[in-house]
Amino acid sequence: xxKHALQTASLWLLVTLALTSAYGQSITVKVPFExxxxxxxxxxxxxxxxxxxxxxxxxxSTGKAVFTAIANSVSGRHTGATGQIVFHxxxxxxxxxxxxxxxxxxxxxxxxxxxxxxxxxxxxxxxFALLEEHQK
Numbered sequence: 001x002x003k004h005a006l007q008t009a010s011l012w013l014l015v016t017l018a019l020t021s022a023y024g025q026s027i028t029v030k031v032p033f034e035x036x037x038x039x040x041x042x043x044x045x046x047x048x049x050x051x052x053x054x055x056x057x058x059x060x061s062t063g064k065a066v067f068t069a070i071a072n073s074v075s076g077r078h079t080g081a082t083g084q085i086v087f088h089x090x091x092x093x094x095x096x097x098x099x100x101x102x103x104x105x106x107x108x109x110x111x112x113x114x115x116x117x118x119x120x121x122x123x124x125x126x127x128f129a130l131l132e133e134h135q136k
Contacts, residue, residue, distance in 0.1 A: 025101035026050030026059075027083035027132040035087060035094045037067045038113040046133070049085055049099045051108035056099055071108040074098065083132040088112070090119035094128060102132070 028048045035042055037058060048059040056071035077086075079100045086098035086107075095116045100107040112120065119125070 025083070025103055027085065027099070027101055029085050029130040030133050031085075031130065033094060035096055036113075036115065037096045037110070038069065039115045040067060042066070049096075051099050051101070056108045056110055058096070069110055071099075071110050073106045074109040075106050077107060084129045087128045087130075088116065088120075088125050089128050090116075090123060090125040093119055095119075097127075 026048050027050075028046060030046050031042075031044050033044050035044075042058070046061040048063070050057050050059065051071060053073070054070060056069055057065050058067040060066050077098075077100055079102055081102055083099070083101040085096065086100070087094040088097045089095075095113070096110060097112075098107050098109045
């Protein structure tokens with residue numbers, strides 16, 4: 001009986017860990033400007049961005065997934081107790097670039113789209129980060 005209970009508990013732990021890593025982490029931000037992901041334009045507003053090991057997904061304010069793309073793991077940024085979303089901006093065009101959650105050592109980075117690369121060739125861009133919005 002104890003052996004069966006231990007096996008069941010072990011299986012439950014493995015399933016929980018697998019689901020946690022599969023669904024990853026998400027943060028919610030209020031974006032005060034229009035932005036692009038790849039060549040798709042999104043209006044300013046509240047968005048949740050989540051990542052798994054190799055994908056990044058953008059959800060609108062209703063929770064609907066509006067964009068999913070392959071993402072690379074990156075390191076080198078420390079966000080402290082809050083996560084952040086990083087944009088690369090060229091003039092008045094800002095492109096979603098990275099997601100950093102407070103509970104992970106690595107972030108998720110989208111590859112620059114062909115459209116973003118065209119803007120980057122025209123001039124030096126800036127980086128803009130939004131901190132996670134804490135709901136009240």
